[in-house]
Amino acid sequence: MTRFGQSLIQGLGNGSIYALLALGFVIIYKSTLVISFAQPALMVAGATMVVFLTGSFGLPFFAAVPVAMLLTALLGLIVERSALRPMVGKPVFVVAIITIGVDITIRVVVNRFLGNTIRNFTSPWGLDTLRVGDVFVQQRFLAMMLTTAVVVAALFAFFKYSRTGLAMRATAFDQETALAQGISVGMVFALSWAIAGALAALAGTFVGTGGSIDQQTWIIALKALPAIIIGGLDSVGGAVIGGLVVGVIEALVGTYQPTAAPWLGNNFAVVSPYVVLLIVLLLRPYGLFGTPEVERV
Amino acid sequence: MLSVENLEVVYDDVILVLRGVSLDVPEGKIVALLGANGAGKTTLLRAVSGLLDVHEGEVTKGQITLDGDPIHHLSPARVVSAGVKQVLEGRRVFAEFSVEENLRVGAHRNTRRLSENMERVYDLFPVLRDRRRATAGYLSGGEQQMLAMGRAMMSDPRYLLLDEPSLGLAPLLVQQIRDLIVEINQRGTTVLLVEQNASMALSIAEHGYIMETGKIVMDKGASELLEDEDVREFYLGLHDEGTPRSFRDVKHYKRRKRWLS
Numbered sequence: 414m415t416r417f418g419q420s421l422i423q424g425l426g427n428g429s430i431y432a433l434l435a436l437g438f439v440i441i442y443k444s445t446l447v448i449s450f451a452q453p454a455l456m457v458a459g460a461t462m463v464v465f466l467t468g469s470f471g472l473p474f475f476a477a478v479p480v481a482m483l484l485t486a487l488l489g490l491i492v493e494r495s496a497l498r499p500m501v502g503k504p505v506f507v508v509a510i511i512t513i514g515v516d517i518t519i520r521v522v523v524n525r526f527l528g529n530t531i532r533n534f535t536s537p538w539g540l541d542t543l544r545v546g547d548v549f550v551q552q553r554f555l556a557m558m559l560t561t562a563v564v565v566a567a568l569f570a571f572f573k574y575s576r577t578g579l580a581m582r583a584t585a586f587d588q589e590t591a592l593a594q595g596i597s598v599g600m601v602f603a604l605s606w607a608i609a610g611a612l613a614a615l616a617g618t619f620v621g622t623g624g625s626i627d628q629q630t631w632i633i634a635l636k637a638l639p640a641i642i643i644g645g646l647d648s649v650g651g652a653v654i655g656g657l658v659v660g661v662i663e664a665l666v667g668t669y670q671p672t673a674a675p676w677l678g679n680n681f682a683v684v685s686p687y688v689v690l691l692i693v694l695l696l697r698p699y700g701l702f703g704t705p706e707v708e709r710v
Numbered sequence: 711m712l713s714v715e716n717l718e719v720v721y722d723d724v725i726l727v728l729r730g731v732s733l734d735v736p737e738g739k740i741v742a743l744l745g746a747n748g749a750g751k752t753t754l755l756r757a758v759s760g761l762l763d764v765h766e767g768e769v770t771k772g773q774i775t776l777d778g779d780p781i782h783h784l785s786p787a788r789v790v791s792a793g794v795k796q797v798l799e800g801r802r803v804f805a806e807f808s809v810e811e812n813l814r815v816g817a818h819r820n821t822r823r824l825s826e827n828m829e830r831v832y833d834l835f836p837v838l839r840d841r842r843r844a845t846a847g848y849l850s851g852g853e854q855q856m857l858a859m860g861r862a863m864m865s866d867p868r869y870l871l872l873d874e875p876s877l878g879l880a881p882l883l884v885q886q887i888r889d890l891i892v893e894i895n896q897r898g899t900t901v902l903l904v905e906q907n908a909s910m911a912l913s914i915a916e917h918g919y920i921m922e923t924g925k926i927v928m929d930k931g932a933s934e935l936l937e938d939e940d941v942r943e944f945y946l947g948l949h950d951e952g953t954p955r956s957f958r959d960v961k962h963y964k965r966r967k968r969w970l971s
């Protein structure tokens with residue numbers, strides 16, 4: 414039971430990282446129909462900023478994170494304006510390839526800052542644990558879960574109640590009608606990249622928390638892909654659930670598979686989300702919460 | 711006054727769709743723009759609202775002015791801010807949103823007086839007040855048309871451009887929509903009404919324009935148009951004895967149509 418509790422919390426914590434990345438992806442996809450592969454770069458850019466802001470600039474962690482989120486939002490905005498806006502109307506596939514180019518470019522720059530060393534990450538939690546009942550859980554996982562819950566709630570409120578959030582949803586649903594209401598669609602495009610940037614920076618911070626980052630850290634962001642596909646490309650709620658599902662599966666398989674099914678080999682946990690992904694795709698090709706084929710009256 | 715002067719519009723750089731269209735919508739009036747499918751009515755409205763861009767269309771000649779200021783190069787957002795709002799053909803409500811959310815999106819350029827405008831719209835369309843929490847996609851066709859019009863009214867426009875509001879509605883609903891257009895106009899909004907239902911449009915308009923393949927072919931007071939023999943025959947589906955007749959019976963339709971222009 415303790416083992417289960419521990420691995421569940423760890424899964425939900427790591428799942429929050431995937432959820433934040435998937436959220437950014439879905440927000441970009443919904444409002445601009447761009448499939449963005451630039452999320453990993455935005456994530457490591459954000460994490461690297463936290464390293465330098467807390468290190469070289471001596472900012473406290475809780476100040477560095479919002480600053481890094483803001484800067485990465487700005488980076489997302491610049492990417493949208495310079496690399497993607499001129500591509501509006503081009504085939505989806507072409508635009509997706511461009512985002513891969515953007516991803517590589519940003520990562521090259523980030524790697525210059527990171528260098529060939531491992532960058533230690535100072536966070537208030539480190540690897541400290543907290544006792545809940547008879548389970549020892551790492552504080553950082555709880556912090557990730559809580560922060561993500563707050564961020565997701567804030568995002569939902571933003572999309573439901575704010576003028577800008579409604580404008581973004583309207584644009585996602587029907588661009589021409591949104592334009593006819595006087596919504597500036599360009600603003601919506603830029604904003605969706607900015608939000609995705611901020612979320613990616615937060616995800617990157619969580620990746621570093623309790624450890625370090627280096628030039629290989631970006632690979633973690635790839636786990637957002639099964640999360641998105643499990644949740645459904647166009648579902649904001651699905652992105653969150655997809656992320657958590659991937660995190661939990663990975664943690665549980667990592668905990669139990671080596672003893673329960675050793676014949677599956679070492680590190681089966683790493684591929685387990687993809688197995689689930691395949692099963693989901695077989696049963697519901699548009700994801701658990703995605704829209705089958707949006708019919709409009 | 712909203713004026714279109716000698717307007718030419720081209721799609722995809724080559725397809726000339728409007729060939730020198732001129733029309734005037736004087737403040738306070740209802741003006742009807744009639745014409746068969748494909749005549750270019752929607753294109754004209756797009757040119758006014760700045761929506762040509764999304765369709766790869768472009769104004770290549772002429773101009774559109776609002777009280778003398780050219781507006782045909784403004785973004786849709788600017789046009790809305792200037793007080794001109796278009797209701798797109800086919801209603802196009804945000805089907806996943808609630809009725810009230812649809813209205814709030816309509817207020818995007820005018821949020822300061824949101825609650826005031828919402829009350830005004832609910833007074834105009836009481837059905838919408840009753841169904842404010844309903845999902846827009848589940849409304850009936852008539853209700854959706856009302857929602858689309860109410861959403862447009864949320865920014866308190868001076869000019870309302872309606873693109874075939876009666877399309878696909880039962881006769882009783884068409885009447886209801888017609889009365890609502892009159893009501894909106896009486897409350898101070900100028901209306902440019904694009905319709906294929908000529909009798910409905912001419913029954914409330916002061917002036918009418920008839921468009922064929924990108925040109926205005928007739929431009930008269932509404933009552934004169936209603937009297938006009940050709941209009942009666944081709945757009946009202948009535949021939950001399952006043953009994954309905956279908957297009958199929960009008961063998962010389964094509965020839966006569968050319969004669970019209």
Ligand SMILES: Nc1ncnc2c1ncn2[C@@H]1O[C@H](COP(=O)(O)OP(=O)(O)O)[C@@H](O)[C@H]1O
Nearest residue numbers: 721725727746747748749750751752753754765
């Ligand atoms: N986006 C477009 N690209 C090319 N041609 C178009 C486009 N939209 C409309 N057209 C053409 O322009 C003409 C006028 O269309 P439209 O303005 O929709 O007419 P109406 O509203 O009177 O039915 C039609 O021949 C139509 O095929």
Ligand SMILES: [Mg+2]
Nearest residue numbers: 751752753799
């Ligand atoms: Mg039309």
